[in-house]
Amino acid sequence: MELEQVKNKFYEILEKNRAYNYSMSLIYWDGATGAPKKAVDDRSKILGILAGEVFKLTLSQEMKECLIALEKESDSLDKITNALVKEVRKKHDKFTKIPKEEYREYVELLSKSKVVWEEAKNKSDFSMFQPYLEKIIRTLRKFVEYRGYTSHPYNTLLDDYEPGMTVEKLDIFFNSLKERIVPLVKRLQNSDKKIRTNFLNETYPIEKQKEFSQYLLEKISFDKEAGMIKESEHPFTIDFSPRDVRITTHYFEDNLISAIYSTIHEGGHGLYEQNIGEDIAETILGTGTSMGIHESQSRMYENLFGRNINFWRHLYPKLIEIFPEQLSNISVNEFYEAVNKSENSLVRIEADELTYSLHIMLRYEIEKMLIEGRIEVKDLPRVWNSKMEEYLGIIPPNDKKGVLQDVHWSDGLFGYFPSYALGNVYAAQFEQTMRKSLDIDKLLMKGEFDKILEWLREKIHRHGSLKKPNEIIKDVTGEDLNPIYFIEYLENKFEKLYNL
């Protein structure tokens, strides 16, 4: 075959896979945002078939031949094609080692697990979810054995979300965070500063919260003709292309900021996906380059912007306009302090900036032990609670607020949580660089989010997965990943806030 023919064949297979993945994403979205209850089994079955096809195509003899032929001719190929070949090669090699039937069963298992988890969480009954989680862990450990690993089985899973990340690096990283954040948290607990937050828990009608979420998305330049916001149990972002990026949130009538911050958070993910370059939009490179970099975008909007006093100087008047009864007597400074109050709390997605990493650390340690086989799934509630007590000084009153709080494990996402902590670190490092050319505080105060988005689009978003995490951080900031910016940011902010 001529090179041009091989290339066409390669792109044709990728297109077909894109159609199946698109369908799977839509089935997932549909299931999470309101598909009829009784359709669960059908959905799992269809997902299983589609995943099987993607699997089969990726591992097909045809694809194998394409890869070999294209790899030989990499010098005569364009940059994007070469990157695609690398990307597919990685998946190909990953899957070659997993038997097709086992993978298909796993996809069906995950689809059912998600539903069981939702019910188990609602009933706060871990034992319902336990057999599913046991199967998931058993399967993942088997898959890691099939795939092989260097020095630690968990490394193989980490690499799926954060290419190049290892247990060794993470252990050092978490230790360095612990060294300065844990003492800071303790100093805060001894502070006399009292921050009032009771006004955040008055009655905030959901319809009006929706109005503010919509306003917020418009403000930060989320393109509503290329996306939408809906509700689901656990907020998430899903992208079909830069022209169709969907986010969800979850409203609570007695909690104003839960939905606000999940909207900004998912909005940050959404902006990344909406601003991927047109040249790669319809390829598998047309998505965020890693979970950590993705999370840096959501955390940047949620914390570095959304918990900055200047952000609220611009947006607070609108919030008062929508909720005059609840907020008219609260100053923007009181509001700012309230949304930044640090508290040792139970639920990760509602944790503050400061204690957040401790929630991740707990999950990281549990995941490592599960994959090592050092603890059993049935012991999880106990282990969870004892670690919560150790790191945060509080014990969950039930599994709903404890071990069942996150959707991730029901989705098979092991090795994923550390990205959340990495996201904070990347974000602080990016923001520090951004400050060299943009007056971020002034832009936030004037509501000029488009200038910020322009910087992010140019430096980060448009590249999609064409640049890897380590390239992005180096190209943008001039150095490798460095937690110091995050740590100093936290110290400066919270020492000031708590008059330490």
Added chain:
Amino acid sequence: MELEQVKNKFYEILEKNRAYNYSMSLIYWDGATGAPKKAVDDRSKILGILAGEVFKLTLSQEMKECLIALEKESDSLDKITNALVKEVRKKHDKFTKIPKEEYREYVELLSKSKVVWEEAKNKSDFSMFQPYLEKIIRTLRKFVEYRGYTSHPYNTLLDDYEPGMTVEKLDIFFNSLKERIVPLVKRLQNSDKKIRTNFLNETYPIEKQKEFSQYLLEKISFDKEAGMIKESEHPFTIDFSPRDVRITTHYFEDNLISAIYSTIHEGGHGLYEQNIGEDIAETILGTGTSMGIHESQSRMYENLFGRNINFWRHLYPKLIEIFPEQLSNISVNEFYEAVNKSENSLVRIEADELTYSLHIMLRYEIEKMLIEGRIEVKDLPRVWNSKMEEYLGIIPPNDKKGVLQDVHWSDGLFGYFPSYALGNVYAAQFEQTMRKSLDIDKLLMKGEFDKILEWLREKIHRHGSLKKPNEIIKDVTGEDLNPIYFIEYLENKFEKLYNL
């Protein structure tokens, strides 16, 4: 290959096709109920790829071999497998004659046409839609040439929706309807009876209309855990399996009954799909047997039940409860008369029972001429308006209320409209038989819709496509399709209503 192996292979291909069709349906549903605007092209492309795969699998050498092998052994096969083989053989032979690439382009064309139609309708600008419709007609005529036809090219299209139906039969059928309905319509116009309807067009808040639609669906035993209702431009029903059947409606603040009757109508379609037998639920036989029989179920609920005085004796109190200001002073009899008022109107889906068939007749005649090539697409607005004047005595003020009113042509549904008229005829014939064993009026008055549904499930729904239209009508009523029941029903009802 052993017979058992062939059978497994056959079912495996069908399963895969089911996954692709499921995905296509979901993409369609998503597009019609709120997907982001900018995602149109992506959606078309993905649909094109999936349709191409279904096409390829149906026509694959593997499928061909399965069909031949299974057809030889039909004596040793179960009833369902034999019916599946027949069904696939029909599609296989239909598609063998259409070049794959042309079919794929056609699917993409339809996806775009739908969006253009929606905009053209909103702007009431036929010229926007014209080039798309021209392409559709050109493609359909070419496809009919590829597929071949007996006596009239339109017969090939008719057979897709109503197996066995022909232009010859339809001409006779419409003539027989014309003979007795047209004079009845004229007699009505000379009646002195005045029916008040102004109260139907007061302001009915949409949120409250939604509440009644939900109530209505519960009443008629639509299973909400196996389905849902949403909104779209043009109401429709889509089924993924009996466990996931979705319907849409369209609310207008100044029109109470538009949404009510589209909800009952689509609800009738939905009940058919929700009550298909478990034995065929996950096969291609697990859906209504023809458009005409399907429409008999929706029309039965919409007209024979939903426009029966006893239906409202049961439901009207709830309607008053929701809309006390608008309806407290209106008696159930006045309401009954209002929803049955016959009027020569412009829009098919809002037409009354009596004039409805005339709207279908007009479309039937236009479609026949388009397929024959006797008129050009650009002349459609003119032809449409002149026929409206001829049959109904009124001329549409714009294309939105005229030739652009229906979604069907943008979806390539030619040969489909006649099913609507056939649906009325089937429905009246079924209902006449049902009356021999059930006191329908009493059941409606007591709101015992479950007994009615049980009858329909047993006689019609559960069989899905295992029985063909002519078998169903014969098995249930003891005779072939006979328009006399429909005609007599209309005469009795409207003579009484208008004191003729």
